[in-house]
Amino acid sequence: METMKALHPIRLSSERELKTSVENRRAYTMNNCELNVFETYKISQSVSLQFNDLVITNMLRGKKVMHLFNQPGFDYLPGETVIVPPKVQMLIDFPVASMEEPTQCTALAIDRQQIIRTIDYLNEHHPLEAKRQWSLDFDNYHFINNVALSASINRLIAIGTSDEVHKDVLVDLTLKELLIRVMQTQQLNNVLDNKHQLTNNRSGIGFVVEYIRSHLGEQFHIEDLCMKVGMSKSVFFRAFKRELGLSPVEFVLRERIRLAKKYLTGPNSSIKEACFATGFNSLNYFCRVFKKYEGITPGAYQMMS
Structure with missing residues (x-):
């Protein structure tokens, strides 16, 4: 297991920006994705969250307990990623959040067509061995960030929260890289756990x-x-x-x-x-x-x- 690679911190909301103390949201909208920054400032349980698009979430501060797919809850900590399919409900507990030490995470909602275009391009121009197809694996939805994955996420967050004139173009390029890194990480984890047909x-x-x-x-x-x-x-x-x-x-x-x-x-x-x-x-x-x-x-x- 590789050491967790924590992401660069994002500024916390100012007091006047806070609309709620539970999952306060700041949103940055681009052509093919929306970057959401969520902060929670008090202990809470069974907070429901759901998106219409696929979401790549990343913990930045604090701790959550995530409940997905009717499975037992799991600790979600900085240095980790969770991907969630469209229209799947997340139930989230915040066991330690406070005003002094809030929980903070990002949720990147990605347009379905952008994902399809990226995967189709990879399958056409960079095919995998043994006639396998590039795809996202929703059985492998919680994993530790490696160096390459963390770098992609950090770049996307930095661009998405900036005033860059060419933000949409740069985000689209970084989105493609991020999707590749996620799929490679999933595939590597499956190989290491002897779950992947690659080893056969x-x-x-x-x-x-x-x-x-x-x-x-x-x-x-x-x-x-x-x-x-x-x-x-x-x-x-x-x-x-x-x-x-x-x-x-x-x-x-x-x-x-x-x-x-x-x-x-x-x-x-x-x-x-x-x-x-x-x-x-x-x-x-x-x-x-x-x-x-x-x-x-x-x-x-x-x-x-």
Whole structure:
């Protein structure tokens, strides 16, 4: 699991701008989307919210408990994204909101035709492997922001709340990037959780994913992976990043850290064993990479577990 990437803060509403203390709304309307900024200043429960368009929501401050699709509620925190289909009711609890520490989030409502145009363009000009189609996955609606996703969201919020003359053009370009980042993040999460048909593909990137997972404790080079799927290095990197939104090297490191966490929580485990059993050949490098992805050192993780 990668460390959460929090978004840049947005100014809070002034006292004279507040119309309500529960989900006070500021709206910024553009041609193909509407950016809403919601703030809540008191503890509340079962607040209902619904949009006619697909909504990408992002937490900026505080904490919510979200109830969606008649499922148990889940904590929604800064550094996380939730996507909600059109006309789906959200029920929201605010367990800790106050005037001193309000809850703040954005809700980006996107025009349906803009989404269709973006997905159609990707399927035509940048198709995925194994005749799969680009699409939004509403079974994977709550996830942690990675670096690329956070950067797209930050850009869109900055443009949407600005007085930029060419705001609509710039927002449309950023919207396309954001939709791609969301779909790549969903696909990567599904691959990491063994839920995606990509891992059943016995050629191309699917084969590489399975090979990497089966040989994490070994030393191998990117050139070896390219040879196994008959791709040049440049084609292989582009295909891998198009599918999952990250490079093969990043994927290998993520998978090694995931495996290392299992070693660290096992009986009589040691940091040294976790390091070398997962393909790292330097203890110092292992500790640096572990802290980058988990936010804490291997020793601290071991103690917490």
